Amino acid sequence: MLRRRELVIPILFFFVATIFISFLQAEANPKMQKQSFGKTEDGQPTDLYILTNKNGMEAAITSYGGTVVSLKVPDRNGKIDDVVLGYDKLEDYAAGKAYFGATVGRYANRIAHAKFTLDGVTYTLPKNDGDNHLHGVFNKRVWDAKDVSGRDGQALELTYVSKDGEDGYPGNLSVKVVYTLTEQNELKIDYSATTDKDTVLNLTNHCYFNLSGQGNGDILQTQLMIRADRFTPVDATLIPTGELRSVKGTPFDFTTSTVIGARIEQDDEQLKLGKGYDHNWVLNNATPGSLLAAAQAYDPHSGRLLEVSTTEPGLQLYTGNFLDGIRGKGGKVYNRRNAFCLETQHFPDSPNHPQFPSTVLKPGQHFQSTTVYKFSAK
Ligand code: GLA
Numbered sequence: 001m002l003r004r005r006e007l008v009i010p011i012l013f014f015f016v017a018t019i020f021i022s023f024l025q026a027e028a029n030p031k032m033q034k035q036s037f038g039k040t041e042d043g044q045p046t047d048l049y050i051l052t053n054k055n056g057m058e059a060a061i062t063s064y065g066g067t068v069v070s071l072k073v074p075d076r077n078g079k080i081d082d083v084v085l086g087y088d089k090l091e092d093y094a095a096g097k098a099y100f101g102a103t104v105g106r107y108a109n110r111i112a113h114a115k116f117t118l119d120g121v122t123y124t125l126p127k128n129d130g131d132n133h134l135h136g137v138f139n140k141r142v143w144d145a146k147d148v149s150g151r152d153g154q155a156l157e158l159t160y161v162s163k164d165g166e167d168g169y170p171g172n173l174s175v176k177v178v179y180t181l182t183e184q185n186e187l188k189i190d191y192s193a194t195t196d197k198d199t200v201l202n203l204t205n206h207c208y209f210n211l212s213g214q215g216n217g218d219i220l221q222t223q224l225m226i227r228a229d230r231f232t233p234v235d236a237t238l239i240p241t242g243e244l245r246s247v248k249g250t251p252f253d254f255t256t257s258t259v260i261g262a263r264i265e266q267d268d269e270q271l272k273l274g275k276g277y278d279h280n281w282v283l284n285n286a287t288p289g290s291l292l293a294a295a296q297a298y299d300p301h302s303g304r305l306l307e308v309s310t311t312e313p314g315l316q317l318y319t320g321n322f323l324d325g326i327r328g329k330g331g332k333v334y335n336r337r338n339a340f341c342l343e344t345q346h347f348p349d350s351p352n353h354p355q356f357p358s359t360v361l362k363p364g365q366h367f368q369s370t371t372v373y374k375f376s377a378k
Contacts, residue, residue: 081214082214083211105204108206112239132239144160201367214329220264222340224295228247228284251268293309310371318340
C-alpha cells in the first residue's frame with residue numbers, strides 16, 4: 001500500500017502539468033472576448049464580441065444589427081489600423097442612417113415604389129428612400145449571438161427571426177449569419193435562411209472600407225478591380241432600368257485595376273445619377289453555390305489589399321457619396337468619398353425584374369450565401 005506522503009508528489013505533478021497544458025492551449029487559442037454594448041431604447045441588452053487571430057487581426061461585432069464595429073488589420077509594416085467606418089456607441093448606430101458595417105436585409109438595396117408582387121399578392125413596404133424602399137430593418141434589430149469558434153478560427157453565429165409582416169414582407173424568416181475570422185486574415189460571412197411562406201430575400205454586409213484606416217481621408221487613390229463585364233444602369237432614383245450594360249469604354253470598367261478617383265468626376269450620365277459610384281455590377285461567371293473572386297482593392301499608402309469573393313451574382317460599389325461630416329469612432333469625421341462599400345448581393349429591385357436572378361425564397365428551400373473579405377499587405 002502507498003503511503004499518503006508518497007502520493008503527494010505525483011498528485012502535485014499532475015496538477016502543475018494540467019495548469020501548464022491549459023495555459024499553453026489558451027495561448028494557442030485565445031477565447032473570443034465579450035463585453036456589453038449597452039441597452040437599446042426599449043431595454044434590450046446588446047453585446048460586443050471581439051474575434052482575434054494569431055496575426056494580430058481583430059474584428060469587433062455587435063449583436064445590434066449584426067454589425068461589424070471595427071476591423072483591425074496589419075499594413076505592410078505590421079502596423080494595425082481599423083479599416084472600417086463606424087460609431088463608438090450603440091445610440092449612434094440606433095440613430096444612424098449610413099448602415100455602417102451592418103447586416104442588411106430583408107432586402108438589401110432598393111425596391112422600386114416600395115412595392116412588389118409575389119404569387120399574385122402585392123406587398124407594400126415602407127418608403128424610406130424617396131418613393132423607394134431601401135435595405136430593410138435587420139440593421140436595427142438585436143440578434144441572438146453564440147460563440148461557434150472551431151477549426152477555421154473564432155466564429156460568431158447571429159440569428160434573427162423576422163416575423164411574417166415585419167417591415168411589410170411576407171413569411172416568418174429565420175436568418176443566420178456566421179462571421180468567422182480565419183488565420184488567413186479573412187473575415188468570412190456565411191448567411192443562411194428559411195421561410196414558412198414565399199418571400200423575397202437579399203442579404204449583404206455594409207462595411208465602409210478605408211484601407212488607410214478609418215477617418216484618414218478619402219479613398220480616391222484606392223486601386224479597384226471588379227470582375228464584371230457588365231453593370232446595371234439606373235434611373236434617377238437609382239432603380240435599375242433592367243438593362244445589363246457593357247462596361248467597355250465607360251467609367252464603370254474596373255476589369256483592370258484602376259484608381260477609384262480616376263473617372264469618378266467624368267461627365268457621365270450614370271455617375272451623375274449616383275453622385276459617384278452607387279451601382280451594381282454583374283459579376284462574371286457567377287454560379288449559384290460557387291465562391292468566386294469578385295473584386296479587389298489595393299491601397300498604395302498602407303500596402304493593404306482587400307480581396308472579395310462571393311457566391312452572389314452582384315456587387316454594389318458605393319463610394320460614400322452621401323457621407324456629409326458624420327462624427328464616427330474616436331472623434332473622426334467622415335466626409336464624402338472617405339470610404340467605399342463592396343456589397344455582395346443579388347441585383348437591386350430584383351422582385352420587379354423577372355429576368356434578374358431570382359430573390360424568391362420558398363418554404364422547404366434553404367437559402368445559403370457566402371462572402372469572404374480577405375486582407376493581406378504588400
Ligand atoms: C447603399 C445605397 C446607397 C446609400 C447607402 C447608405 O449602398 O446604394 O445609395 O443609400 O446604402 O447610405
